[in-house]
Amino acid sequence: MSSEPQTSSMPVLITYATSRGSTKEVADRIASRLHAVGFAVDCRPVDHVFSVENYSAVIIGSPIYHQKWLLDAQKFVDVEAVGLRMKPVWAFSLGMVGKPGWRRARAIKKETSRIEDVIIQKVPKVRDHRLFGGKDDGSSVSTPLRGLYRCLGGSFGDMRDWTAIDSWTSLIAKELHADGL
Template sequence: MPGTRLLIAYGSKHGATQGIADELGEALRSVGVDAVVMPADRVSDVSDYDGVILGGAVYAGRWHVEARRCASRHAAELRKRPVWLFSSGPVDDSAERRDIPPVRGVARWMQRLGAREHITFGGALTEHTPGLIAHSMVRQGKGGDFRNPERIRRWADHIASQLRSAG
């Protein structure tokens, strides 16, 4: 696995999904994977990577536009390498209690790209999240940070083990 380069690209509106991508990158680097984390809209080429993790926040049942655009722009190259997808978004503990399947659009991308798997992580809605609706929800007690760093690290370890067995 040394020498394995993995791209972690994300579409994030307010930073929670970026935090998940950063946590994945840190966990993978700790086990020897050369993990590069970047916003999906900055990805210009995926051909230098041995695998790709692509994630996006889900809003109103749709995956983040930059994650969708990245998948579309690089579909041909993504189909040639291992790909994993993740979503973030539930601002409750539902992602901890059960496996949340991908929304319809992400399920289609899984099929188009031949993705190995998808996972949904909890999102975050805190007093630092911009926007009137977000602030109102937080004031009503409907906010919180539902990202679970341990669950994120476990998924990173799972991906690292798949990379090891493929190499």
């Protein structure tokens, strides 16, 4: 008899880094939606994950600060790279995506590919990466910079698009089902 763990009985790991809590709330939402459609889930911060070995799939999230993922999330991908390469992996980022418009669209595209380049170096077959709007009241930014950001089509507040997050989660659930997980 094989001693291999039964993949389908293993939970899906939803793991995140956060500085101010908004990414945790998105991770919790993804976990609860997956749980609602029948998946066993485990949602925890990246620094509370012992190993990815006992998970069937992994969803990793981090906010973007100064154009990079938080260090804890980068470290997690580095340390777990070998294990992650053997699983279905999805990634998401939170950032200030702002209002639609060509200037922002270009900035978002650039930011998204910069983040993806780093993830793909470690986990080449990451299935998808999404940049969702985050939450920032702008209080940590100087008034002139806030004004400049607004002129460029950015906006402050809670920009999390729960409909987009739920749709993405449904796509992941479909793929997991298709994989027989």
